[in-house]
Amino acid sequence: MTDEAQIAAAPPRDNKREARAIAFCVAGWLVPGLGHxxxxxxxxxxxxxxxxxxxxxxxxxxxxNLFNSDGGDAFAALGYLADLGTGGFYLLAKYIEVGxxxxxxxxxxxxxxxxxxxxxxxxxxxxxxxxxxxxxxx
Amino acid sequence: MLLFALMISxxxxxxxxxxxxxxVKYIAWSLLLFLLFGIGxxxxxYPFSR
Numbered sequence: 001m002t003d004e005a006q007i008a009a010a011p012p013r014d015n016k017r018e019a020r021a022i023a024f025c026v027a028g029w030l031v032p033g034l035g036h037x038x039x040x041x042x043x044x045x046x047x048x049x050x051x052x053x054x055x056x057x058x059x060x061x062x063x064x065n066l067f068n069s070d071g072g073d074a075f076a077a078l079g080y081l082a083d084l085g086t087g088g089f090y091l092l093a094k095y096i097e098v099g100x101x102x103x104x105x106x107x108x109x110x111x112x113x114x115x116x117x118x119x120x121x122x123x124x125x126x127x128x129x130x131x132x133x134x135x136x137x138x
Numbered sequence: 139m140l141l142f143a144l145m146i147s148x149x150x151x152x153x154x155x156x157x158x159x160x161x162v163k164y165i166a167w168s169l170l171l172f173l174l175f176g177i178g179x180x181x182x183x184y185p186f187s188r
Contacts, residue, residue, distance in 0.1 A: 044153075047148060047152045055142075055145055058141065113142070114142065117145075121146065121149050124149075125149070125153065
């Protein structure tokens with residue numbers, strides 16, 4: 001069989017499924033756990049919502065550094081990307097942290113790690129929701 | 139550190155395992171390793187701390 005015949009015989013790409021998977025991924029990023037909830041994976045949905053929520057709440061409560069887009073250096077940019085990973089919870093963290101960050105104490109430094117870990121974890125969960133919607137993961 | 143390790147372990151357990159018993163085992167094992175490595179690295183850095 002020639003290459004052209006193989007390409008013609010291949011099943012057409014399921015664009016609808018792919019679009020749904022991307023939608024679940026974005027939903028999961030915006031609201032932690034929503035990507036799984038839309039696929040009726042309730043245990044994972046509740047867990048991710050709670051875990052990311054606790055990490056953000058504690059991190060912001062410890063007055064961790066919540067990075068902005070105008071950080072200035074590469075580390076600040078990476079921190080901003082990590083913090084953005086929390087999706088809608090980024091705004092919640094801003095709301096909680098009315099006094100601004102205080103990294104002059106160890107607590108603030110730990111809080112920064114909590115916030116970044118929450119963001120990266122949520123990105124991982126959103127990616128998992130995407131893969132699950134594509135049928136690659138259970 | 140305990141809270142951080144617990145939260146991350148739970149998330150990893152739910153991400154990577156499907157059956158409840160497997161999840162519990164994974165979470166417990168992951169939490170133990172987090173704590174062991176955290177305390178181990180802390181003590182490892184102690185001689186260079188001053």
